[in-house]
Amino acid sequence: MNVQSMGSPLFDTEPTDTREAIMQATYRALRTHGYAGLTIQRIGDEFPKSKSLLYHHYDGKDDLLLEFLSFMLERFEETIPDREYDDAHDHLTAIVDHAVPEDLDPERAEFRAAMVELRAQAASDTAYREHFTRNDRFFRDRFATVVARGVKEGTFREVDPDRVAAMVLATVHGAMQEEATTDGAETADVRGELRAYIESRLLPPDSPSGVVE
Amino acid sequence: MNVQSMGSPLFDTEPTDTREAIMQATYRALRTHGYAGLTIQRIGDEFPKSKSLLYHHYDGKDDLLLEFLSFMLERFEETIPDREYDDAHDHLTAIVDHAVPEDLDPERAEFRAAMVELRAQAASDTAYREHFTRNDRFFRDRFATVVARGVKEGTFREVDPDRVAAMVLATVHGAMQEEATTDGAETADVRGELRAYIESRLLPPDSPSGVVE
DNA sequence: TCCCATTGACTGAACGTTCATTCAACCCGT
DNA sequence: ACGGGTTGAATGAACGTTCAGTCAATGGGA
Known part of the structure; x- marks a missing residue:
């Protein structure tokens, strides 16, 4: 101590x-x-x-x-993994693992619950809404950049990076909300299936996860 | 009038x-x-x-x-599409289109915003939490049943229905939350990519959307 | 058929508490 | 002795809740 x-x-x-x-x-x-x-x-x-x-x-x-x-939003945005990654797939997986964590320590769980409570105010409060609109755009742009890199470097198929980013962000938000507001959230399932989505939808047809040609 | x-x-x-x-x-x-x-x-x-x-x-x-x-939860659960569908793919697509609608009329938007505000209370209120735990389980089970049927009938690949259901539910929740709490929610992107997830992850490798052999 | 006791829906005024906010006064480093 | 950080006491408004009482409808006993 x-x-x-x-x-x-x-x-x-x-x-x-x-x-x-x-x-x-x-x-x-x-x-x-x-x-x-x-x-x-x-x-x-x-x-x-x-x-x-x-x-x-x-x-x-x-x-x-x-x-x-x-x-709160500053601290929320800071936590996103952003060091140098070898390829876009690694980076995106790191983001998913961070946003839908395997075992969430109570302290981060509390922080995320606080974010969920704050965000809900945006449904009736214009000033809050503006903040969260900006915050969502921030994360979506970050995600899209990673996907775009993957597409450019041939790691990913020719998907629309903005669409994929919107999908990942929505899923992450949903997992966070469920985890904060229920007792039986199936977070592990979401993480697993989100990974499967990335592999089946983004990875080239032949490569079974991380194959270098 | x-x-x-x-x-x-x-x-x-x-x-x-x-x-x-x-x-x-x-x-x-x-x-x-x-x-x-x-x-x-x-x-x-x-x-x-x-x-x-x-x-x-x-x-x-x-x-x-x-x-x-x-x-509110009674009315929320009633709205889920549940008539007879020819195959599981149609049913699941109907669910996704209903849960992430193309153009959401203001009245339903208000209802969904109310749900988001109510749900957030569950982060600090045990009684609310119990209700939403039950509600999530209800939807997850419904979704899983549809996926399981698809797997059994050969419409879908051999995926884990519970995992897929958890993923779809989380994404739907996220889209709902974003739409209720921001001005720039990319709902169309989420719907499109959720459909793409279903096709690339659930549909058999050869069938390009709705092919009967 | 009449009467009145009983009931349940409903009201307006009032209660004590908690809310956000104000302010005159105080402390203390410079 | 000056000024910004700090305080406790005080304020009115708004909160959830209570309560005595009105009213219309109901149902037996005479």
Whole structure:
């Protein structure tokens, strides 16, 4: 055990300033009480200073929550695998394995549940909707780039990269939502079948997974 | 124009009793104000009788909302295509086209948005979670049955029906969530690629879509 | 047939609590 | 002694809920 005893590497690092401390407190309050129970009071309870201080740093609840959404989306986008991969198939598989993980540690599960709760607000809140529209485009573009590379280099067949990206993103979102909102989510099945989709739909007809000619 | 001037066939039919009228009012309040803004006051405003009456018919807000969830899930499950189909491929395609529709009328879009908002509550509410766990199982079983038939009759390859069902359900959920929470959802791409998945993964290697030998 | 006791649907006013927000005052490093 | 970070107390509005009471319909006993 170190300075911090067992906590999220994303959110239990000592905050550099008060605003970051408030973001972390908001996250804790969200995970503890859910979005419906997310009040200024509860956020105030989750960090050492007074709740009045929140109004010194933010215009109000809406302002605070909107910045919190940006804070969350930044961290969400950062986690995507993006190092150099030998070929597009490896890269795409890494993305799928990361987005539909084999065994999801509780901490990441909580983070993803928080994302699902936040996203649902976008159904009735225009500002939230704009954020998630941008976020989806970000991931779709990233996925499409990988697929396009695969097509160009001959790793993949001549598919439409945007269509494939939209499909993968939707499946990933669905898996995430199911995992966050049910007890019996068949995540392993989705991951397995998503891999099978890539092989049967993207890989050239003759190559049975990773064959070099 | 008829008795009812332009409204949801699901929710603007004249309610048979007060409890059903309350369910409809709750739906209207949810769509107007979002789940976060769903209060007893607002529900009361959406139907002609007094808000006190809500407490005569339900134990309280939680009780009312839980019954509303059942009410919504029943209607959600009813809509799945289930008439007799000539073969499993037709049936599965009908399901996909229904679940990821070509042009979604605003009324169904609202209903699906409501479902997305309700589902998100399951991330922090155990009772909601149980309902959605059951609901997912319902759809997964239905899908798996269709796939299993296709495998048995030779329409499909020897895939694992449960895995395929989990994949299709996740993709459908993702498409629904994206459509409800963003402005730029690429629903057409998802539908197209989901069809392509079925063809390249489920159909026998030689048959290029719907060939009878 | 009349009357009244009983019921269930329904109402308006009120309750105590919690909500987001404000503000005068205080602390403390410069 | 100045100014930004910080505080506790206070505010009115909105929340879910309660409750005494009205009203129309029902059903026996006289």
